[in-house]
Amino acid sequence: MKFTSTLLSTVLLTSFALAAPSSRSGLAGRLQRRGRTLQGSTLRSKESKNSKTTFNAATGNTSAVQYSENWSGAAITSPPTGQTFNAVSGKITVPTPSAPSGVASTDGDYAASAWVGIDGNTYSTAILQTGLDFTVSTSGAVSYSAWYEWYPDYAMDFDLTISAGDVISMYVNATTTTSGSATIENLTTGKTVTKSLTSTSALGGENAEWIVEDFEEGNSLIAFADFGNVTFTDCVAATAESSEGVSTATIMDIENTSNQVLTDKNLISDSSFQVSYTSILEQAMEAGGEGEGEVGKGTRVENEAVLQQLILVSSGGGRC
Numbered sequence: 001m002k003f004t005s006t007l008l009s010t011v012l013l014t015s016f017a018l019a020a021p022s023s024r025s026g027l028a029g030r031l032q033r034r035g036r037t038l039q040g041s042t043l044r045s046k047e048s049k050n051s052k053t054t055f056n057a058a059t060g061n062t063s064a065v066q067y068s069e070n071w072s073g074a075a076i077t078s079p080p081t082g083q084t085f086n087a088v089s090g091k092i093t094v095p096t097p098s099a100p101s102g103v104a105s106t107d108g109d110y111a112a113s114a115w116v117g118i119d120g121n122t123y124s125t126a127i128l129q130t131g132l133d134f135t136v137s138t139s140g141a142v143s144y145s146a147w148y149e150w151y152p153d154y155a156m157d158f159d160l161t162i163s164a165g166d167v168i169s170m171y172v173n174a175t176t177t178t179s180g181s182a183t184i185e186n187l188t189t190g191k192t193v194t195k196s197l198t199s200t201s202a203l204g205g206e207n208a209e210w211i212v213e214d215f216e217e218g219n220s221l222i223a224f225a226d227f228g229n230v231t232f233t234d235c236v237a238a239t240a241e242s243s244e245g246v247s248t249a250t251i252m253d254i255e256n257t258s259n260q261v262l263t264d265k266n267l268i269s270d271s272s273f274q275v276s277y278t279s280i281l282e283q284a285m286e287a288g289g290e291g292e293g294e295v296g297k298g299t300r301v302e303n304e305a306v307l308q309q310l311i312l313v314s315s316g317g318g319r320c
């Protein structure tokens, strides 16, 4: 709407100098994704009829999972008293996305992002984040793109070739509230891409997060890919004086607007946890109360909706 040709060519030139838009979810997707995050200053969690708990092996505690339409993972909502987060890092193995059974995509693509960031959960006016998108088309073509973003500015692509199975580290560092850097390192080759950033939207240093996101493209959430598992390891949230892992984080799962919970969490330790995509079959089992030691209770209506999908999928020759 507001993209004047000057702005657009500036963006294009900048992008040309910095990064080659590499995949379908490259520059065009980035521009559209500009509005992909925050609305108001509310916590990302939504009201849910589902209720589930996650065992935290680091503390021995069991805590309630919060649900979000678009974020799954771990988010620390406040730093130690009197401090602010200035660096967040985590490592993942690049997953291979696939199209979920029985779920339609309006544009033919399924995708998700995995990223680390400072702010954007309860502190909502800025996020410094970096990560990668993984996309699969209905024909099965898989593509990846690595990006950095200081929301509300655009996300931009890093020039980095990514393949399934690569081990990558992601870092965001804030030098001040309005300057910092985003870095992605390929631990397979040691190749590192980094970008210094400044913004007029100051960070609060209030939140640290490690997220698998169903991101927005255009004005709606992209059809969520079956990403199998994304395991975050070496999770560190640092302040100038101390650092911590994910054991005090709020654990979030994605529940879509049809009340289907699409992810599951396994908190492995203070520095690592796994986000799993839950298939329609697993959703039905959870709703039927057969989750692995977890309290997974959908309402009767939701169970029926899941069963309907199962019937549709199996009668459609799907992979059930």
Ligand SMILES: *[C@@H]1O[C@H](CO)[C@@H](O)[C@H](O)[C@H]1NC(C)=O
Pocket: 035, 036, 037, 038, 039, 043, 044, 045, 046, 067, 068, 069, 070, 071, 216, 221
């Ligand atoms: C992400 O989810 C939150 C609530 O869970 C919602 O307020 C926000 O609008 C969602 N973002 C998008 C882009 O849908």
Ligand SMILES: *[C@@H]1O[C@H](CO)[C@@H](O)[C@H](O)[C@H]1NC(C)=O
Pocket: 087, 088, 089, 171, 172, 173, 181, 183, 236, 238
């Ligand atoms: C970013 O912070 C991490 C600590 O989380 C540190 O190891 C790394 O050196 C920092 N990188 C930069 C560029 O400041």
Ligand SMILES: *[C@@H]1O[C@H](CO)[C@@H](O)[C@H](O)[C@H]1NC(C)=O
Pocket: 160, 161, 162, 163, 166, 168, 186, 187, 188, 189, 191
């Ligand atoms: C990492 O390096 C490997 C080996 O060269 C390469 O195949 C892969 O695409 C690289 N991945 C990233 C994220 O740079």
Ligand SMILES: *[C@@H]1O[C@H](CO)[C@@H](O)[C@H](O)[C@H]1NC(C)=O
Pocket: 227, 228, 229, 266, 274, 276
């Ligand atoms: C995901 O991890 C679980 C173990 O936590 C494993 O049982 C499952 O096979 C994995 N799925 C994929 C697609 O790798």
Ligand SMILES: *[C@@H]1O[C@H](CO)[C@@H](O)[C@H](O)[C@H]1NC(C)=O
Pocket: 100, 102, 103, 104, 256, 257, 258, 259, 260, 262, 280, 309
């Ligand atoms: C929610 O997820 C279920 C199961 O994956 C899917 O069938 C349904 O279409 C999704 N609903 C929306 C609104 O995306």
